[in-house]
Amino acid sequence: MDRLLLPKGYKDPVWLEKQLVARSEEQWQKLGQERVLALFRAMSERVPAYKDFLKRHEVDPSKVRGIKDFSQLPTIDKDNYLRRYPRDQLCWDGNFKEQSWVISTTSGSTGQPYYFPRQKSQDWQYAVMAELYLRANFRVQDQSTLYIVAFPMGAWIGGVFTYEAIKIVAERGGYNLSIITPGIHKQEIISAVKTIGKDFDQILIGSYAPFLKDILDDGEREGIKWSDYNLGFIFSAEGFNETFRDFVIKKTGLKNKFKGTLNHYGTVDLGTMAHETPLSVMLRREAVKNPRLYRELFSREDKLPTFAQYNPALFYFEQDQGNLYCSSYSGIPLVRYDLKDSGGVISQDEVRRRLSDLGYDLVDSARKAGIADTLWNLPFVYVYERNDFSVSFYAFQIYPETIKRALQSPQLDRYITGKFTMGVEYDNTGQQILQINIELKPEVGEDDKLRSKIQKTIVEKLLKESSEYRETQVMYGEKVYPEVVFWPYEDPTYFKPGTKQKWIKK
Structure with missing residues (x-):
């Protein structure tokens, strides 16, 4: 394992599953704070660009002793940090050329594309998260699974990153988990389902939401009866509303509306940072039906955010006046990185308190929904469509x-x-x-x-x-x-x- 370190024990999914239940949310937050402070100290000593950035902002790293001090540090972003310094200066010890990288690019939807390098340990970060939800939502430990990677397989992060992570999961865990990578070639996806789909207990399709709709509609026109297959869906890149989830559920005959689909919150900058869980899906669907619940959970009423849970030990989120910052041991290490996303962070304890005031028992509701076995003591992050996407x-x-x-x-x-x-x-x-x-x-x-x-x-x-x-x-x-x-x-x-x-x- 190289510099993008995982906390001890994270390669053991059974141990980690137990910890997600046994440890309190407060303990997870404390672990996240310890790791982000360690990341800051390491960057202030070993990343030339960040050393200069702190100097220019007159920050003495030795005076950052706790998380309150950390929260006052100036934020970094593409313009004031990533594009300001040569690429090697952004890396540990100023070393870019003598390393092995996989490089992905942003789509350039909000400006000039930027090329982000990553190493194997960032694939491991994604793999750790993916293995947890593949076990909790889709029970890959109990049934043979075909994962169809229908994200783009080019220079963008979605397809290759997913392939590498799922490959790690399959090999490390010894699961009956197979992968096919047609990318965005719809006919190849449909042909794979028709030809080899019935050879597996279940099929998982990883796709952008609008592209999946095309796959489902075109497949139906070509004679596929989607309800004949045991399916699951994993989304990335953008949010969607519950009407779309209902469309997928109805079109494919999904049996569990809370476990059968999940969306990621990720960026090329930092990778996959958070994802929907059965609990967050249940709460989001309830909030859509209940305006009072919606107002208790989210800061805006005019837009429906993606609502996910995250592990603070891997990705440390902060919010400031509706802006989201994240810190992580990513390909280029980043602290208090301004994602340029609007949203918020809310603890699970706070969610439970707010819902209790409305007479809503979270644990009891999860039990009635059949998802009590998937509850993890992790906080929530919610993210809206970007303001410049209007x-x-x-x-x-x-x-x-x-x-x-x-x-x-x-x-x-x-x-x-x-x-x-x-x-x-x-x-x-x-x-x-x-x-x-x-x-x-x-x-x-x-x-x-x-x-x-x-x-x-x-x-x-x-x-x-x-x-x-x-x-x-x-x-x-x-x-x-x-x-x-x-x-x-x-x-x-x-x-x-x-x-x-x-x-x-x-």
């Missing part, structure tokens, strides 16, 4: 999540894939137009009645969910109605096959 229309923001919910109407499912790209255009008088480009399903053509139906559905959802839109619509009427533009299935203009969907046109 369009400004008449001086207020419209978020993709609202449009997603509108297009997920069962009445529209036979006509459209659910993918879209929205932006603001201007007519020849300078009038703003909210334009929504929508992908049609195969063999579905343009139709004015369908266009009107979709426009009406979107307007109704905006009126329901956005007070600013309601006020603006009263003043301007149909001028604020969206322009719906149809595109053929997989048209490369906005819906290039195999690429991460761009919900916003900047």
Whole structure:
């Protein structure tokens, strides 16, 4: 094991499972604090860029004695740290060239792409987390499993990182766990399910949520009855709402709505930092139905966050005025790294207290849901879509999540894939137009009645969910109605096959 150290015992999943139940949340937080302080001290001595960064900010490392001191340290990000220093200066002892790396790139969705190196121990971090949920959610220790890696297998982190981690799990644990890596080639995924799917007790598909919908729809058109298979789904890269989870559950006949799907919270910068658990899924679904519960859990009512649990000993999260920071022994070691994500951190003890005030017993609810055996004493982190993933229309923001919910109407499912790209255009008088480009399903053509139906559905959802839109619509009427533009299935203009969907046109 190289510099990206795992705490002692983490390679033993049975031991770690027991610790997640036996240790209190307070003990996990304390371990996280000890490790993050050790990381800070090591970086202040051995990472040339960080030594200079502290000097420029007039920080004396010897005076950082406890977690309160640590929380006052200046934050780092891509601009003030990663892009400011040569790559070798960001590494331990200034050594980049004489190391062996796997390098992944960001998508560049928020600016110039950045290339992040990682080593085997970061694969181990992911493997440790993955093994825990593969055992808890999908019981890989009890049944043969085919894991289909349907994340992109190129320079982006999703596919290769997942392959390496799952390979470690399979080899270290001795599970009957096989891997196939078709990446984003839908036909290869569908062919694998048809040809070898029945040779395994279960199939797990790791995919971006919008891409999975295409897989399920296309597979159904090719004769696959998804409910004939024992399936599970693992998502990454972006959030989704519970309507989408319900779609997956119904389409595939998932038996356990809390264990059958989970989403990761991860970045190229730090890897996989947190993931949904049966408990967090249960709470999120309850919150969607119960506004009082929603307000107790989350800081904003206009957006539904991804709600996950994390291990502070591996990834130490902080929040500051709705901004999320994380520290970890990553490929490039990072402390108080500004993720540029909005969200919050909340302890499980605090969640239990808030829910108790509403007469909601968390443990009893978990028992009734059949997930009591998956409860871990770990804190929660929640993350919203990035603020720059929205369009400004008449001086207020419209978020993709609202449009997603509108297009997920069962009445529209036979006509459209659910993918879209929205932006603001201007007519020849300078009038703003909210334009929504929508992908049609195969063999579905343009139709004015369908266009009107979709426009009406979107307007109704905006009126329901956005007070600013309601006020603006009263003043301007149909001028604020969206322009719906149809595109053929997989048209490369906005819906290039195999690429991460761009919900916003900047």
